[in-house]
Amino acid sequence: MGKLYYQEYRCPHDNKLLFKGVLVDSEIQIKCRHCKNLIKIQGIDKEEMVCKKISCPNRV
Ligand SMILES: [Zn+2]
Known part of the structure; x- marks a missing residue:
């Protein structure tokens, strides 16, 4: 995952932390x-799924 x-x-x-993760369109x-x-x-919406990190391998 990196x-x-x-x-x-x-x-x-x-305001307690529930979990950390990435939810996309779910x-x-x-x-x-x-x-x-x-x-x-x-x-988050699919539109915002596009990773903002340049180096992200999931970047579309
Ligand atoms: Zn609570």
């Missing part, structure tokens, strides 16, 4: 371990 651009996803209720649900709220997270 140098991937991970984004931090945080709970909107208590949607997940995750339960916050701290406040037990079910958080719905939507991935």
Whole structure:
């Protein structure tokens, strides 16, 4: 995987870090371990998928 651009996803209720990762055009649900709220997270649009890093091998 090498140098991937991970984004931090945080709970909107208590700002705890839920996970780090890259979501593209997807949607997940995750339960916050701290406040037990079910958080719905939507991935970024495909348009924004184009990696901003010049050296990224996933760059289209
Ligand atoms: Zn929370």
